[in-house]
Amino acid sequence: MATPKSLIFSLYTHWEVIELMVVAGREFPFFEQEQVIALISRNHPQKNRDECEEILRKMAAQELLQVMPRDSSLQIHPLVLDFVRGLTREHELGLSAVLKARIEAIKEATGKLVDGLQNKNTDQLRQAAIGLAELFRQISQQLDQDRHAILELAERAKSRDANLPIARRYSEVLSAYDDYVSPMADMMDSGSSGTFYRHLEAAEHALDHAVETLTIQGALYSQRLSMRQVAFQAKELRRLGREVLRHCSDTLLPLREDIRQHNVLSSAISQILSQVRKRGLNATLSASELPVWRRDTPRRITVGSEVLSIMVEAADYQPTTLSFPRDEDSDVEQVSLDLVDESAMLRELVLSMPVTNLLAWLHERYPTFGDATVLRLYHSLIERRDWTITAAYSTVQQTLNTVRVTHYPHALIAETNEGQTTPP
Numbered sequence: 001m002a003t004p005k006s007l008i009f010s011l012y013t014h015w016e017v018i019e020l021m022v023v024a025g026r027e028f029p030f031f032e033q034e035q036v037i038a039l040i041s042r043n044h045p046q047k048n049r050d051e052c053e054e055i056l057r058k059m060a061a062q063e064l065l066q067v068m069p070r071d072s073s074l075q076i077h078p079l080v081l082d083f084v085r086g087l088t089r090e091h092e093l094g095l096s097a098v099l100k101a102r103i104e105a106i107k108e109a110t111g112k113l114v115d116g117l118q119n120k121n122t123d124q125l126r127q128a129a130i131g132l133a134e135l136f137r138q139i140s141q142q143l144d145q146d147r148h149a150i151l152e153l154a155e156r157a158k159s160r161d162a163n164l165p166i167a168r169r170y171s172e173v174l175s176a177y178d179d180y181v182s183p184m185a186d187m188m189d190s191g192s193s194g195t196f197y198r199h200l201e202a203a204e205h206a207l208d209h210a211v212e213t214l215t216i217q218g219a220l221y222s223q224r225l226s227m228r229q230v231a232f233q234a235k236e237l238r239r240l241g242r243e244v245l246r247h248c249s250d251t252l253l254p255l256r257e258d259i260r261q262h263n264v265l266s267s268a269i270s271q272i273l274s275q276v277r278k279r280g281l282n283a284t285l286s287a288s289e290l291p292v293w294r295r296d297t298p299r300r301i302t303v304g305s306e307v308l309s310i311m312v313e314a315a316d317y318q319p320t321t322l323s324f325p326r327d328e329d330s331d332v333e334q335v336s337l338d339l340v341d342e343s344a345m346l347r348e349l350v351l352s353m354p355v356t357n358l359l360a361w362l363h364e365r366y367p368t369f370g371d372a373t374v375l376r377l378y379h380s381l382i383e384r385r386d387w388t389i390t391a392a393y394s395t396v397q398q399t400l401n402t403v404r405v406t407h408y409p410h411a412l413i414a415e416t417n418e419g420q421t422t423p424p
Contacts, residue, residue, distance in 0.1 A: 002063040010062035011080060014055070016043045018064060021076055022084045030073040036065070086145070100187060102139050103195055109135060110203040117210050125210065126223070129230050132203060136233040143244045150176060150248045154255060173255045200238050207231035338373040345377070350414060357409040358382065359398050371400045381412075388413045 002010070011018060020039045021031065028035065033056065040052040047055075059065045065074045076084075109131040116124030157173050187196045207230055214224045275284045348365065355361050359378050366374065382389055391408045398405045 007063060007077070007080070010059070010064050011083075014059055014064060017055070017059070018076065018080065018084055019088060022081065022088065025076065025081070030068060030075050031065075032073060036074060099139065099142060100183070100195070102135055102142075103187065103199055106132065106135050106199045106203050107195075110199070110206050113203075113206050113210060117206075117213060122223075126226075129207070129210075129227055132207070133230045133233060136230070136237050140233075140237055140240055143240055147244045147247055150251055154251050157255065170255055173252055176252060196241055197238060200234055200241075204231060204234040204238075207234060338369045340369070340373065340377065342377075349381070349412070353387070353412055353414045355412045357396070357398075358412055359405065359407065359409065363398065363400055367401075371403050374400060375405070382410050 017036075017040055020043060021036070024031075024035075024039065036056055036059075037049070037052045040055050041047065041049070044052065044055070056065075060067065060074070064077055064080060066077055067074060109128050112124060113128035113132065115121075116128055153172055153176055157170050207227060211224055211227050211231065214227060272284070345366075349355065349361075352361065358381060359374070362369075362374050362377055362381075369377075390411050390413070392411070394408070395406050396409055398407065398409075
């Protein structure tokens with residue numbers, strides 16, 4: 001017998017092949033060796049037949065595949081089959097009787113919980129809570145699996161050949177609705193006949209009461225927490241039950257209604273055709289009754305009023321004339337460039353030192369320069385380190401050619417070789 005660890009490792013190694021076999025298992029509950037070899041070759045196209053047979057022998061030796069007694073057919077290990085179906089959402093639709101039995105078991109577990117709470121039996125209370133938690137988990141798992149199974153069943157029915165008779169095409173849908181959805185709807189009825197909500201509500205109230213009683217009695221926090229978590233499971237299960245029932249009904253009811261309407265229409269047409277065959281068309285249907293199923297609707301294309309108004313506007317359209325500006329009419333001021341001999345300017349500045357107001361000296365010395373040129377020279381001169389520069393403590397205004405500048409005037413004093421400031 002293979003150990004769980006080796007079985008899981010073998011499943012990891014041959015996962016692709018097992019996944020294909022699980023999907024094919026809907027049509028073939030048991031596999032012949034040639035079918036398994038074909039699936040292995042499909043997943044490993046680069047391997048030859050001998051290598052595929054070797055993989056089959058390894059899967060059988062590792063108990064992923066089991067040989068049927070008194071036969072050479074193979075089947076997937078039942079535990080592996082359930083595990084892979086759970087992960088790949090390939091479950092078959094469950095039985096409503098199993099769900100009903102588990103719901104009845106909730107009633108019994110709730111009674112044990114109430115008795116343990118009244119008798120102050122801690123062990124019985126704990127065992128009843130554990131039993132309820134396990135039942136809630138099993139019911140939630142079955143509801144989720146059944147929801148995916150019904151979706152798969154509806155998609156499989158819709159994808160079948162449209163030429164098949166509709167009763168044969170949707171036979172699984174009718175069977176699922178009659179055997180699962182309808183009994184499930186009866187169980188989940190909110191009235192007195194329903195058992196799902198009634199037993200879950202009783203279990204939820206009993207669990208809430210148990211949490212309050214344990215809190216008053218000063219029970220352990222872990223015991224109260226586990227009881228509260230089981231109560232949360234009951235609330236979540238009620239919500240999940242409503243959601244699954246609505247989802248299943250919304251999926252299967254339209255298909256079932258199509259089948260019913262198709263059957264009614266088919267029977268009516270067959271009846272009329274049989275009368276026509278026996279009695280003739282004129283004797284069966286009079287001229288006044290013919291429009292019952294046929295209506296002549298005249299079709300005429302007309303132009304709407306909005307289209308007519310657009311056409312009228314387009315007929316009277318007059319293009320507007322735009323006059324573009326010419327180059328000679330441009331008012332853009334031409335930018336003038338000033339040629340500055342900075343070497344000559346520096347010699348004149350040194351000869352004129354000390355200078356008390358550098359900006360005023362530049363404007364008086366070069367009155368033809370533009371204001372931008374004067375300001376550029378001013379900022380470049382006050383950053384030099386060839387002389388001592390001092391700024392005044394008060395502002396003055398200097399009027400240039402086009403602008404007036406308010407600034408702190410800078411004074412320039414030449415430096416001697418020894419670092420002393422003396423006038424030149």
